[in-house]
Structure formats: structure tokens, C-alpha cells
Amino acid sequence: MSDAPLVLPTLSGRHVQLRAWRDTDVALVQEASHDALIPLVTTVPRTSDEGAALAFIRRQHQRLESGAGYAFAIADLDDCTVGHIGLFPVGSTRASIGYWIGASQRRRGYAADALATLTSWASTLERLDRLELYVEPTNEGSCRVAESAGYQREGLLKAWQRIDGRPRDMFMYAQLTAHARAGAGRS
Numbered sequence: 541m542s543d544a545p546l547v548l549p550t551l552s553g554r555h556v557q558l559r560a561w562r563d564t565d566v567a568l569v570q571e572a573s574h575d576a577l578i579p580l581v582t583t584v585p586r587t588s589d590e591g592a593a594l595a596f597i598r599r600q601h602q603r604l605e606s607g608a609g610y611a612f613a614i615a616d617l618d619d620c621t622v623g624h625i626g627l628f629p630v631g632s633t634r635a636s637i638g639y640w641i642g643a644s645q646r647r648r649g650y651a652a653d654a655l656a657t658l659t660s661w662a663s664t665l666e667r668l669d670r671l672e673l674y675v676e677p678t679n680e681g682s683c684r685v686a687e688s689a690g691y692q693r694e695g696l697l698k699a700w701q702r703i704d705g706r707p708r709d710m711f712m713y714a715q716l717t718a719h720a721r722a723g724a725g726r727s
């Protein structure tokens with residue numbers, strides 16, 4: 541994915557739009573900085589300092605510019621930002637997806653719609669064969685989000701990632717892209 545400049549599309553779902561981060565979205569990053577999990581597993585700062593939150597937004601733009609991946613703000617139908625979702629290459633034919641929703645905006649179907657929307661677009665990228673999510677077994681909400689978007693739980697990765705200094709197991713969820721599904725089984 542890193543051999544061509546990336547262009548961030550705007551993607552429309554049923555309840556959300558995925559678009560570029562803007563400086564005016566800073567309050568959501570500040571809210572996320574107080575979350576128990578988000579700053580531990582993302583680059584959201586642990587402080588609600590405005591400059592640190594704006595730097596987070598700048599980093600999302602840089603991911604695209606450097607070819608590191610696609611980072612989207614998740615906005616509701618009034619264009620208010622409610623969360624974040626990103627698609628990042630792992631090797632040349634796989635990509636992993638990560639997401640979070642601000643605590644005040646949860647349980648409204650935003651994560652499920654954002655993941656379904658991003659997956660549907662990413663499934664059309666011919667250079668990708670496989671989309672992956674890593675989810676802690678205790679993260680029931682994220683497991684449901686993954687399953688609602690058609691991801692299959694393939695197994696448990698023991699001590700896959702250290703979070704807050706402790707090794708954590710992760711479920712590997714995955715689905716094949718349209719391109720890989722079409723080619724699967726051909727000799």
C-alpha cells in the first residue's frame with residue numbers, strides 16, 4: 541500500500557460519514573484522552589491539552605501523506621465527530637483496522653456502521669487480500685462490532701500485545717476482500 545500516494549475518500553454509511561480529521565474536531569480528542577482504554581492503545585494523548593489534541597489530528601493527516609494508512613474521523617449525519625477509524629497496511633496484502641467512539645456517543649450504532657462502511661470500501665482495494673481486527677476477549681462491544689460487520693473470529697493470539705505494561709491476549713478477527721474471495725480456491 542505504500543508504493544502510491546494515498547488519497548482519503550469520504551465514505552457514507554447509514555448513520556455516519558467517514559472523512560478527514562479537522563482541527564474543529566479537537567473536543568472529541570480531548571474527550572477520548574480521559575477514556576480508560578483509548579490512550580493506552582492509540583496515539584490519543586493522555587492529557588486533554590488542546591495543543592496535544594491538535595497534534596493528534598495532524599498525525600492522522602501525516603499517516604496518509606507518508607503512505608502509512610488511512611485515518612478517518614467518524615462523523616454523524618450532522619457532521620459532528622463521534623470517533624475514529626483507520627486502515628493500516630500489514631505487509632503488502634493485509635491491512636488492520638482500529639476504531640474508537642467517544643464515551644458520550646457510544647451504543648448508538650456508530651462503530652458498527654463505521655466498520656461496515658470502511659470494510660465495504662477496503663474490500664474493493666485490489667492490492668488487499670485480507671482485513672484484520674485485533675480485539676481483547678473482554679471487549680464485548682468490539683467483538684459485537686466486528687461480528688456485525690461480517691468478521692470471523694479465527695483464533696486467540698496469546699500475549700499478543702502489551703497494554704499498560706501487561707501482555708494481553710487478542711482475538712484475531714478477519715475477512716477476505718472481494719478480490720481474494722474471487723481468487724480463493726483457484727489453482
Ligand SMILES: CC(C)(COP(=O)(O)OP(=O)(O)OC[C@H]1O[C@@H](n2cnc3c(N)ncnc32)[C@H](O)[C@@H]1OP(=O)(O)O)[C@@H](O)C(=O)NCCC(=O)NCCS
Nearest residue numbers: 639640641646647648649650651652675680681682684685
Ligand atoms: C467498542 C466500541 C468501539 C463500540 O462502539 P459503539 O459505537 O458503542 O458500538 P455500537 O453502538 O456500534 O454497537 C454495536 C453492537 O455492540 C454492542 N455493544 C456496544 N458496546 C457494548 C458493550 N460495552 N457491551 C456489550 N455490548 C456492546 C451494541 O449493543 C451493538 O449490539 P447489536 O449488534 O446487538 O446491536 C466503543 O465502546 C469504544 O470505542 N471503546 C473503547 C475503544 C475500543 O475498545 N476500541 C476497539 C478496540 S478493538
